[in-house]
Amino acid sequence: MTNTVLEAKNIVRDYHVAGGLFTKARTVHAVKNVSFSVERGKTLAIVGESGCGKSTLARILTLIDAPTAGELFIADKKVDIAHAGLPPEMRRKVQIVFQNPYGSLNPRQKIGDVLGEPLKINTDMPASERRDRAMTMLQKVGLGPEHYNRYPHMFSGGQRQRIAIARALMLNPSLLVLDEPVSALDLSVQAQVLNLLADLQDEFQLTYVFISHDLSVVRYIADEVMVMYFGEAVEYGTRDEVFSNPQHSYTKTLFAATPRADVDSIRARLARKKTAA
């Protein structure tokens, strides 16, 4: 078995928009010919503006939607949910964490049930063992056993995102797709969650596909970076390559558009303002 956890070859996803009475049916190409591969324990960051196909790609990688064309290999096994269906052991290998921690937890489910549900569905583990595992996982993500019997509405955004991460890890997946996992959180909590993700990656040898539009976050967590623009992967390389020497014009624009908040650049901006005034 090689070290490649995820490999995508020429993934294409089209959406057919049905025509109305006066409009023609048309096809939207959400993802065009995207190929990449991720090795065990590494993080691939997918960057791009809103509507460029990032989340569509995430849904394909988590085996929620089928690609229109192209091949997807998970742990060197070809997955084809459109025709061959999805074997349950594949389902366990890929899990997802969503952007909005307020929408991704069932409001009527206690945290314990949220964490136990994947085990309940996928294994025939007795309830006591499920509880023990959920408790352990709660502690791993920095929450306590006293949170086991609480409902999602009793938690803050950062805590909820930890719960969502814990749920994703319950089945010991090898690949975790993180769909903008920190963009709904405030900055200090972002840092906590990112550190947690980094720790968990070391502990479980997890592979991340990290979707984001926040370049500072990407610079912190990514090993490889793929830049998407209108459904195409316009740039793909290691983090240092992409950040130090962007090739595509869109990538350059993207980097230039990142607001800078370090003290030096703020001073420089104020100085510029002063001279202009």
Added chain:
Amino acid sequence: MSTETTAVPPKATARPGAVAEFWYYFSMNRGAVLGLVVFALLVLVAIFAPLIAPHAPNEQYRDALLTPPIWWENGTAKFILGTDAVGRDILSRLIFGARYSLFIGLVVVTFALTSGIILGVLAGYFGGWVDTLIMRIMDIILSFPSLLLALVLVAILGPGLFNAMLAIAVVLQPHFARLTRAAVMAEKNREYVVSARVAGAGHLRLMLVTILPNCLAPLIVQATLSFSNAILEAAALGFLGMGAQPPTPEWGTMLAAAREFILRAPWVVTFPGLAILITVLAINLIGDGLRDAFDPKLKRS
């Protein structure tokens, strides 16, 4: 739920905070509380009918036909609300009639709710042609005046209390199906549903365990309002001779039998009518209160 770490109750009671909050908003609505009190009294009356009623509901006092109520001229304390044309005590019949009305409401709402939820969840969850098929059938049912459709159904099935209940359930059921479908469609694409899917939940689990509990609030309100609707329609069918058959002490049937005496002995018509009015009003008030308590937009914080 404080700092206790080891002893986790296997099944704790439903959110106490939520119940308290619900009661707070519900009790803000005076009418709803009044309705609840009246309804509770009605339930007690129905349960203990044989103990409360002064006479048997079908016993005919041949020497006391059309006796007026107690505060009228010639009224006697033996028949507080008077007697009807064949000498049966109206109060006792009303008390026993409460059993029928509540039973009708309960059975009809259970039927309509169950079938409506099943159809609505299927339509909302699967969409496509399943949705189209189910909802067009619902539209057809809704396009008939409800009482007329119930009448037709009873005419086909044959008059009787059970057939009347069945017909009313069929007529009320599209409302539940529509409501469920709308709620399921709204919840279906929420991220927690996708999460459950990624966790491996099948269709049945997604529909019943993940989505349905989050759609219940509007359904509870609709169920309450349908409860009174069912009583009203059963009374109407009874009045038209298609519902409960005499001598059943059902309120609508009592009204129908008393129609001839509306001028000579108005009390025979008045009291069953009042009973229906008060019951339906009480339940509608409860339904309004429930809607206010469940609707986050109406909450004052």
